[in-house]
Amino acid sequence: KAKASKAKQAQSRVKALERLELIGPAHVDSGFSFDFHKPDKLPNPMENLDAVRCGYRSEQGEVAILDNVCLSLRPESRLGLLGPNGAGKSTLIRTLVGELAPLAGRFDKDNDLAVGYFHQQQVDRLDHSDTPYQMLSRFHPKWSESALRSELGRFGFHGDDVFAPVGRFSGGEKSRLALAMIVQEKPALLILDEPANHLDLDMREALNMALQAFEGAVVMVSHDRHLLETTVDEFWLVANGSVTRFEGDLDDYGRWLQQNRRDGKPVKEEKAGDGLDAKARRQQAAQQREQLRPLKRQVEKLEKQLSQCDQELAKIETALGDDSLYTDDSRKNEMNALLGDQARLKKQHDELEEQLLEAMESLEQAESELTV
Ligand SMILES: Nc1ncnc2c1ncn2[C@@H]1O[C@H](COP(=O)(O)OP(=O)(O)OP(=O)(O)O)[C@@H](O)[C@H]1O
Ligand SMILES: [Mg+2]
Numbered sequence: 001k002a003k004a005s006k007a008k009q010a011q012s013r014v015k016a017l018e019r020l021e022l023i024g025p026a027h028v029d030s031g032f033s034f035d036f037h038k039p040d041k042l043p044n045p046m047e048n049l050d051a052v053r054c055g056y057r058s059e060q061g062e063v064a065i066l067d068n069v070c071l072s073l074r075p076e077s078r079l080g081l082l083g084p085n086g087a088g089k090s091t092l093i094r095t096l097v098g099e100l101a102p103l104a105g106r107f108d109k110d111n112d113l114a115v116g117y118f119h120q121q122q123v124d125r126l127d128h129s130d131t132p133y134q135m136l137s138r139f140h141p142k143w144s145e146s147a148l149r150s151e152l153g154r155f156g157f158h159g160d161d162v163f164a165p166v167g168r169f170s171g172g173e174k175s176r177l178a179l180a181m182i183v184q185e186k187p188a189l190l191i192l193d194e195p196a197n198h199l200d201l202d203m204r205e206a207l208n209m210a211l212q213a214f215e216g217a218v219v220m221v222s223h224d225r226h227l228l229e230t231t232v233d234e235f236w237l238v239a240n241g242s243v244t245r246f247e248g249d250l251d252d253y254g255r256w257l258q259q260n261r262r263d264g265k266p267v268k269e270e271k272a273g274d275g276l277d278a279k280a281r282r283q284q285a286a287q288q289r290e291q292l293r294p295l296k297r298q299v300e301k302l303e304k305q306l307s308q309c310d311q312e313l314a315k316i317e318t319a320l321g322d323d324s325l326y327t328d329d330s331r332k333n334e335m336n337a338l339l340g341d342q343a344r345l346k347k348q349h350d351e352l353e354e355q356l357l358e359a360m361e362s363l364e365q366a367e368s369e370l371t372v
Pocket of ligand 2: 089090091193
């Protein structure tokens, strides 16, 4: 079973890569395009964690979030971290970055390792009066204005934008700026905590492409299924205080989440039962299920739309497999129309997938709040 789902995971990454290659030329038109630099050094291993306890220290004492974490990061590592909200993904990431010292165990990090760390609060921590232009010129003091502008342009900063104080930036602008700065650091290890959250589709696609070509290691947390599937090779599950290899794909993870919830239920039921007789409890349960219904319907609707979209996409892709499309000049218009449809459907697929993931998360949240 584990083997089968691993194969499936690899397969879906290959498929996603094929799709990326096909949409390549169309994507260039979107205006965003950047690359990570070739890392100067690729230490092996980059990092090694042996029985590490991750967590926080305060005046009241230590709070352990994860225990006995064993993990080795190598140049070819591409890890996706999965796990419910609050399970400790960001805590693990902050430990890998070196921001949180381990509470116990052994943590080794190569001295020459250049780490690029992306997280949501990154830009909020910067001096609010700083500007993209100033920030970039600190990395490249000798660059001309036009060189700096052209680099910033790759991340969507044009004209007066480059002199705007970052304190006024939107979430998307902040994320783009953070990415631009990480690129300048020439990382060998990229540690990305929900990098896509505020990015629009074009910029996500640019990030996705850049990650495909990146020659170092990646550790990523993301709710963007497409980004995960195309970027990482193995999943690790952060849950119940530990970090374990997850043998399966994202569909298996969806099932794992459901399973885990179901298994957790009876415990909750007993606790919530105090003071209610069986009938009152049944009524309350029915009422709560009723409240979940619109959310469930939304999930079902999106699943259906996504599967329709994928079927259409498959049809187009089959049609695009016809060699004569590319050799027969009289079929050029037909081919362009097919490529256009393909790009449109791919975009639709991504949007639907994202909406579905959000709907599933809302449902999950609502279910976890059930008391009966
Ligand atoms: N500075 C801190 N001191 C003590 N506990 C903390 C601190 N920061 C986070 N925590 C706790 O650590 C636990 C794990 O949080 P973390 O942010 O790592 O989860 P996560 O898996 O990244 O969640 P999400 O999916 O919501 O981002 C939570 O219970 C959180 O309350
Ligand atoms: Mg987090």
